Amino acid sequence: MRICIDAGHYLGTPGKRCLKSIDPQETREWVLNGRVADRVQALLQAYDCETIRVDDVTGKEEVTLYERVRKANKAGVELYLSIHHNAGIRGGSGGGIVVYVCPGADRQSKTVQQAIYQHTVTKTGLKGNRANPTPEGNLYVLNASAMPAVLGEFGFMDSTTDTPIILTQAYADQLAQGIVEALVEVYGLKEVDTVTYEQWKGFMERYQQEQSQLPPSDWAAEGLVQAKARGITDASRPQSGATRQEVALMINAAIK
Numbered sequence: 001m002r003i004c005i006d007a008g009h010y011l012g013t014p015g016k017r018c019l020k021s022i023d024p025q026e027t028r029e030w031v032l033n034g035r036v037a038d039r040v041q042a043l044l045q046a047y048d049c050e051t052i053r054v055d056d057v058t059g060k061e062e063v064t065l066y067e068r069v070r071k072a073n074k075a076g077v078e079l080y081l082s083i084h085h086n087a088g089i090r091g092g093s094g095g096g097i098v099v100y101v102c103p104g105a106d107r108q109s110k111t112v113q114q115a116i117y118q119h120t121v122t123k124t125g126l127k128g129n130r131a132n133p134t135p136e137g138n139l140y141v142l143n144a145s146a147m148p149a150v151l152g153e154f155g156f157m158d159s160t161t162d163t164p165i166i167l168t169q170a171y172a173d174q175l176a177q178g179i180v181e182a183l184v185e186v187y188g189l190k191e192v193d194t195v196t197y198e199q200w201k202g203f204m205e206r207y208q209q210e211q212s213q214l215p216p217s218d219w220a221a222e223g224l225v226q227a228k229a230r231g232i233t234d235a236s237r238p239q240s241g242a243t244r245q246e247v248a249l250m251i252n253a254a255i256k
């Protein structure tokens, strides 16, 4: 499973920021989008799901929508997931999460849309007051991508009720968890086995054991016999690594 994650915009996108009267820092939308995208990627590392980013992860470079979709189409990913934050309330209250698919979207897009909406609202509690929080939208990345695609607007940057919440790291973490839960559910993602340190030591011991059984290489065979005759080495385990103390003893024997 491979998916593409698109953190909407970049740091320099005009107008895409939180409303100053609510957030004096005027946090840029890309900052909010980017940290959720980072978190989703990090969480998905525990699953059999590869992710690619189509935005500039530093937020410094503008990547056009055309470029983003082109990259996703070329990579042949199975889902295009675009992460945004909303605006339009102009300092009023209300808002909430809205997840879009394109008009006439395929069934898989709609399934992912519903799952992401349900899981993110449950996880974050940011249930809004939109008439239809899972609408169709004529959005370029949804229309132009060759695979199922959804675009989430995860709270309003100009809402007295949403904005203080969406600015918090806790919200970003919960949101990312909700998105990942939805993907795990829809795509049946499995957790990948991670190797413990003890297991790794076991593998290393087995590898070293195998190496110690190997005969000398042709190019080394004759020199090894001579070195043994001079008392520099016992010539055993010729393919094993030598520790610093073993090397020191060999040099010492050679000098003598």
Ligand SMILES: [Zn+2]
Pocket: 008, 009, 016, 029, 084, 085
């Ligand atoms: Zn946006």
